[in-house]
Amino acid sequence: MLRPAKKEDAPFVSRLLYDALHDIAHQLTGQDHEMDALDVLENFFVQEDGRLSYKQILVKEVKGRVGGAVVSYAGSDATALDQPIVDYLRTLKNDSSIMLDKEADEDEYYIDTLSVSSAYGRQGIGTELMLAVESEARKRHFSKIALAVIKDNIGAYSLYQRSGFKVDKEIPINGHLYYHMVKML
Numbered sequence: 422m423l424r425p426a427k428k429e430d431a432p433f434v435s436r437l438l439y440d441a442l443h444d445i446a447h448q449l450t451g452q453d454h455e456m457d458a459l460d461v462l463e464n465f466f467v468q469e470d471g472r473l474s475y476k477q478i479l480v481k482e483v484k485g486r487v488g489g490a491v492v493s494y495a496g497s498d499a500t501a502l503d504q505p506i507v508d509y510l511r512t513l514k515n516d517s518s519i520m521l522d523k524e525a526d527e528d529e530y531y532i533d534t535l536s537v538s539s540a541y542g543r544q545g546i547g548t549e550l551m552l553a554v555e556s557e558a559r560k561r562h563f564s565k566i567a568l569a570v571i572k573d574n575i576g577a578y579s580l581y582q583r584s585g586f587k588v589d590k591e592i593p594i595n596g597h598l599y600y601h602m603v604k605m606l
Contacts, residue, residue: 423553426478426490428467433487434478435462441536448595449473449506449521451513461509471505472533479553481537481546488541491550492533495561496525522594524569529603530558532568551584559606566606569599 426434439446439459447453450461465473473492481489494502503521510519525531532554537546558566569592570577578600586602593599 422482423549424480424482426466426475426480428475430475430478430480430487430490431463431466434475434480434490435459435466437487437490437536437538438462438466438473438492438534441534444597445595449510451510465506465509468505470502472499472502473506474502477502477533479550479557481541481550483541483544483546487538488544489535489537489546489550491535491554493554493557493566494525494531494533495563496529496531496567497527499523499525499531522592524592524594524599524601525567526601528563529565529567530554530561530563532566535568547580548584555604555606564606565603567601567603569594569601571597571599 436459439462446458446462450458452458452461462473465471466475468474469476472494477492477494479491480487507519507521511517535547535550555566568581570581581602586604588600589603590601591598592601
């Protein structure tokens with residue numbers, strides 16, 4: 422069953438986010454150790470605002486367990502959604518110049534993070550979550566959806582290509598080059 426995330430999903434979804442984000446999870450949380458990063462991700466998740474808030478996340482429930490999650494939002498909302506993370510990092514690091522890399526364009530519906538539990542891999546959950554995001558984008562009258570995939574993630578890149586996404590540019594995120602991929606709706 423697809424459903425909006427609930428606060429109670431925090432431990433499960435934060436693990437999925439961490440597994441998908443890798444080094445970006447450490448950048449966003451300002452933490453060096455996995456457990457500390459997971460704690461901060463859980464804190465972001467239960468907040469009412471922010472890009473990693475439960476309000477931006479759709480989950481796939483399989484037999485009562487969270488099997489996958491997707492974070493998505495309007496590109497025009499990205500700056501506002503990033504603000505709680507930016508404020509947290511600026512306070513943590515005592516550095517008012519901290520900013521996050523721009524991932525989403527203003528005119529697109531953006532898939533920020535998509536993750537499926539390894540226990541539920543190869544069951545179509547990732548595709549189902551992407552189709553749900555496409556449906557939401559259409560309801561909101563967007564003509565395109567987009568995502569970013571690190572250049573060396575051949576498996577994800579191939580999946581997105583098969584799903585109709587095409588590379589339109591390269592963007593830097595946390596010191597690495599990503600393909601920014603777009604699918605017209």
